[in-house]
Amino acid sequence: MSSIQEDGRARRRAVTGIKDSLRDLRAQLSLLNHRVSTRLGLRDVDLDCLELVQKQGPLTPSALARLAGLHPATLTGVLDRLQRAGWITRSRDPDGPDRRAVLVHAAKDRAADVYALYAGMNTAMDDLLAGYSDGELALLADFLERTTRAGRVATEDLTAD
Incomplete structure (x- = not known):
């Protein structure tokens, strides 16, 4: 076998290993997020939406529905639960097309509750990254x-079907 063929096989094994590791990471982060949402008394989808609002908000409900890949009626239920639990507020959108337009804001005083549950992972990541x-x-x-961009494109491709 030539060294070119050996190099090609080694590269394919490395690429396959990376893809497998990314799938394992996705599964592990999903489990972590599920534990966090359970500790907070939220559904997984509620935590996903809350994180989107915390990171990219304030957002209109329709923008949040698009980002989360949720039907607007489903998102209404999510927002109602988050608001009842004090995680978000809704306010009138001054730039909206009419009086009914609203913006969803994350409750700033509750962010520490979420971050505290990720403290172990954040510390582990700090320790890991210190070696690079x-x-x-x-x-x-x-x-x-x-990788995030590739995932976004793949998601949009599936959404378009």
Whole structure:
């Protein structure tokens, strides 16, 4: 077997290993998020929407529904639960097309409740990343950004069907 063929096989094994690791990571993060949502008394979808509002908000309900991939009627139930539990507020959208337009805001005083449950993971990540050089961190950040973008495109492709 030539060294070119051996290199090709080694590369395919490495690529397969990375894809397998990403699937394992997705599953582990899903389990972590499920535990966090359970501790907070939320459904998994509620936590997903709350995180979107915390990161990208304030958002209109229709924008949040698009980002979360939810039907607007489903999102209404999610927002009602989050508001009743004090995780979000809704306010009139001053730039909205009419008086009924609203914006969804994350309750700032509740963010620490969420972050506290991720403290163990954040500490573990800080410890893990401390062993990488600045160049390696830049490479990892680029890989993760590109992977996120690829996932977004794949999701949009499935949504378009």
